[in-house]
Amino acid sequence: METYTLTVNGEQKRVTVDPGSPLLWVLREDLKLTGTKYGCGIAACGACTVHVGGVATRACVLPVSLVGDRPIVTIEAVANDAVGRVVQDAWVSEDVVQCGYCQSGQIMTAVALLKSTRRPTDADIEQSMGGNLCRCGTYVRIRAAIKTASRHLAGGVR
Amino acid sequence: MTSAAQVPAGSLLGRRGFIKTSALAAGGLMVSLYLDPPAAAQDGAVPPPRIYPPDAFVQIRADGKIVITVNRLEVGQGAETALPMILADELDADWSQVIAELAPAGELYKDPVIGVQMIGGSCSISNSFQQYRELGARTRSMLIAAAADRWSVPADQCRAEQSVVYGPGNRSARYAELAEGAVRRPVPAVVQLKSAAQFRLIGKPVRRLDSRAKCDGSQTFGLDLDLPGMLIALLARPPVFGGRVRTFDDRDARTVAGVRDVFEVPLVSGSAIAVVADRFWAAKQARDRLKIDWDVSGVEHPDSVQLFARYKELARTTGNVAVSFGDPQAIDRIPASNRIQTDYAFPYLAHAAMEPLNLTVRNDGDRAEAWVPSQIPTWEQAALAEVLGIGPERVTYHVLFAGGSFGRRGTVDSHFVREAAAIAKRVPGRPVKLIYTREDDMTSGYFRPMFVHRVEVGIGPSGTPLAWKHVIVGQSFVLGTGVIQEALLVKNGVDQLATEGIDDSPYALPNIHLSVHHPKVNVPTLSHRSVGYGHNSFVRETLIDELAARAKADPIAYRLRLLKPEAKRFRSSLTLLDQKSAWRHRLPRNHASGIACSAYHDTCVSCAVEVSIVDRRPRIHRATVAVDCGLAVNPLSIEHQMQGGLVFGLTQLMTNGAMTLKDGRVQQRNFDGYTPPYMKDAPEAVDVHIVPSDEPPTGCGEAPVPVIAPAVANALFRLTGTRYRTLPLPPIERGTRS
DSSP: OEEEEEEETTEEEEEEEOTTOBHHHIIIIISOOTTSOOSOSSSSSOTTEEEETTEEEEGGGOBGGGTTTOOEEOGGGGGGSHHHHHHHHHHHHTTOOSSOTTHHHHHHHHHHHHHHOSSOOHHHHHHHHTTOOOTTOOHHHHHHHHHHHHHHHHTTOO | OOOGGGSOTTTTSSOOSEEEEEEOTTSOEEEEEEOOOOOOOOSSSSOOOOOOOGGGTEEEETTSOEEEEESSOOSSSSHHHHHHHHHHHHHTOOGGGEEEEEOOSOGGGSOTTTSSOOOOTTOHHHHHHHHHHHHHHHHHHHHHHHHHHHHTSOGGGOEEETTEEEETTTEEEEHHHHHHHHTTSOOOSSOOOOOGGGOSSTTSOOOOTTHHHHHTTOOOBGGGOOOTTOEEEEEEOOSSTTOEEEEEEOTTGGGSTTEEEEEEEEOSSSEEEEEEESSHHHHHHHHHTOEEEEEOTTSOOOOHHHHHHHHHHHTTSOOEEEEEESOTTGGGGSOGGGEEEEEEEEOBBOOOOSSOOEEEEEEOSSOEEEEEOOSOHHHHHHHHHHHHTSOGGGEEEEEOBOSOOTTTTOOSSOHHHHHHHHHHHHSTTSOEEEEOOHHHHHHSOOBBOOEEEEEEEEEOTTSSEEEEEEEEEEOOSSTTSOOTHHHHHEETTEEHHHHTTTTTOSBOOSSEEEEEEOOOOSSOBOOOTTTTHHHHHHHHHHHHHHHHHHTTOOHHHHHHHHBOTTOHHHHHHHHHHHHHTGGGGSOOTTOEEEEEEEEETTEEEEEEEEEEEETTEEEEEEEEEEEEOSSOSOHHHHHHHHHHHHHHHTGGGSTTOOBOEETTEEOOOSTTTSOOOOGGGSOSOEEEEEOOOOSOOOOOSSTTTTTHHHHHHHHHHHHHSOOOOBSSOOOOOOOTTO
C-alpha cells in the first residue's frame, strides 16, 4: 500500500491504496465518486472516462501510481466548467439517456471533444465518440446533443 | 425517512385509516396515506377487479412534491417516467412536482395481470396502464372530496388542476393542504377516468424524470450502492458450466491486503470459490492468485461448431409439430424451380448490459436485506430467502436502478441472487456486494440460444407462397423447468418462445407446416430482448423479401398484398412506412434500401434502411420506422425505444456478434471478443413515426429489435446479390449489383 495525493475536482485527496489499483476503483471506492462507471476493465467501452490533465482518459486501466500531479475531473464536477455545463444541459434537453449507465463516460468524452473542436463535424463526432459503447443504442441522440451543445457554445450562449 | 414504498409488503394491508407523519430532513412534513383496500366482494365466482390502495403508490408531501411509486425496475425502458405520467394525468398533478421512486418487492407491486412483480415481455405499460390511471383518479377523487368537505359544498362543484382543487366562489386549496383530509376518506370503488381529449400528459412527448441524475453522476445503480461496513465478493467460476471445485489453494490469495475470507459456495449447477474483501481491487487480485483444481468430468463440453453441425442434421428431420395447416405434402408437388430451400444459422448472443450483474445482501440471521437491480423481485426475493432458510417476508428487498438488462437479470433460476445469498450466509451481519466482472458477466451463460432453421417455400404462379415447410432447432429455456409459464408456453413439446414470429405470421401462408427440435445442451439460455422474434422475424422477412424480389414487386406493396386481413397493425405500420420512406425511391449510386417488419406481441414495427458498403461492412445511412403500439403514452419514450432497439438488433450483424464455445469454454470474455454496435455501426439518423391510435397501449421495448437485421440483409442483397442467412455477417464482398 502507498499513499498518494490526488487532485480530484479541484480538491486535494489523500488515499492509501495498492499502487496497481486502477484510478477507477480509487474514485469509486475510496473517494465515493460513483458517477464514473465500471463497464469492461480493458478500455473497450468508455464508461469510466474521466479527464486527467484535461485529456479524456479510461480510468479503468490507469494505475493510480501513474496519475502523478495531473488534475482529475469526473462527471460530478464537469458542470463547474462552461463547456461541461452546456454539454450536460444538451444531454437533458435532447433527452439522450435510457439506462444511463454509459452516459457519464459519453458526456466526459463529448466535453473533451468540444473543448478541442468547437464545431465538430459528423466525422469528428464519430471518431471521438467511437470508443464509447451504449447498449441502449442512444447514438443518434448523442450526435444531436453534441451538435446542440456546439451551437450553444458557438453562439456564446452562457 | 419513512415512505409508504419502503414499508414491507403486508404491513400496508390490514390497517385502517392510519396517517403516518414524519419530519423530513428538509424540515417539511410528509403525509403518507395508509389505507385498506375496500373489502373485496365475497359473492360471485369472478373476483372483482383489484382496487389498489393509493397510499402504496402516491405520497403528497407538505412541500407539494408528489412521489409516485413505480412497480417496475427501470432499465432504460422509461417506465419510471411513463407510469408516473399516467397516474399524474388522472390525478391532475403538477408534473413539475412529480418524483418517481422504484417500489421494493411487495404484494401490491406485482404485475396486475401476471401476478408476479417483474419486467419482461414489454408489459410495463400495457399491464399497468389501467392500474395507474385508476390510482390517479382515485387519489384525485379523495382530494376533491376532502376539499368539498372543508368548504361544505358538493364534490361535483369542485374541480382539480395542476395539484390544486378549485371550488365555488373562488375557493382553492393545494393538494398538499388537502392530503391529510383526503386520507380519511374511503377509497372510492368506482371512479370516472378521463376521456382521451382530457389527457394533459398521456400522448404528449415528456422528457425522462431520471435524465438529470443520469447526466451528473448522481443516479445510484446497483453497483454504486455504498453501505457502512460493506464487503465486496467475487466468484471464481468453473471453466465449464456445471464444473465443481475439487481442491483449491488460497494461501497466496489470502496474502493480498484487505482480503477477509475465501471459501467454496454452491452454484445452481456446480460450485465456485468466493473471495470476500474490503475493496473490489483486492478481491480481484486475490481471485487471480487462487489455484483451483476443477472437476469438469461428467459435464458436457459443448462446442459451437459441432453444435451447428448437429443442429443442421436435426433440421432435416421433422420435429414436434407447432403448426400444421392445410396439406403438409403440398410442398412436394411444387416444381423445384418454384421452390426455395435454405438453411439459416444464428449464434448464441450475450446480453452484455453496460452494468454487469451485481447485488448486495446483508444476512442478519433471522432477517435479511437486499439491494438488487432486479427484473423479477417476487422470484428473486423468494430465492434469496430459500437459500438463507427464512421466509420471504423476512427479506426486505429493495429494487435499484439497473444499467440495462435486456432479459439478463430475469432468470428462471435466480442464480445470481442465490450466489449472493450463499456468500452472505458465510459473512453474516455485514452487507456483501457480489460483483460480476465483465468477464464473469459475459462467460456466465444465460445466452440467447443458438438456432438453426431449415425452410422450404413453394411459390405459386402469382409469386406468392403456396406452401411453407419450416423446421426450427434450438434450446428451450422453459421446457422442463417447472416454472409457472411452462404450462402456458409449451404445447406438444414446443416452446412458443422459439416459434413466435413464424407461428403467428401476419402473412397468409397456405399449407404451412412448422416443427421444432429442442436439443439439450450444457449452456444455460435465457430470454434476450425480443426473444423468438429476434431470429424468426429475420428468417421470415428475408424470405418474404426474396419472394417479392422474384415477383419483381415492391417489397412494401408485396407485403401489404400478402397480409392476413386480421394483421391490422402490420398493415397500418407498413402503410405509414410507405408514406414516410419515399426517399428509398431516389437513392445515391451504390446505396440500397431494405425493408422489414415485425411484431412483438401486439406492437408492430416496420422499418426501411438505407445502406451502402464501407470497409466490407454495411453502413446504415438512415432508418425510418413506423410503429403501431396502440395509444402512444409517451411518444418521446417510444422514439427512444425505436432508435435504441434498432441498435440492439444490430448486435447479431456485427462481425464479433456471436458467443461461441470450444471444449466447453466460452471463447469471448470481454468487448474485444464480443463486440456490440458502436456509433459508427449504428444508423446515422433514425426517424420514427407513430400510427395514431386510441386502442389500449402495447409495449415498445422489444418490438423494434427484430426489424433492422433483416432490413439490412435485404438491402445487402440489393447491393451484392447475396442472401446472408448465417449470422453474424461475414465481411461483405461487393457483388455484381453494386
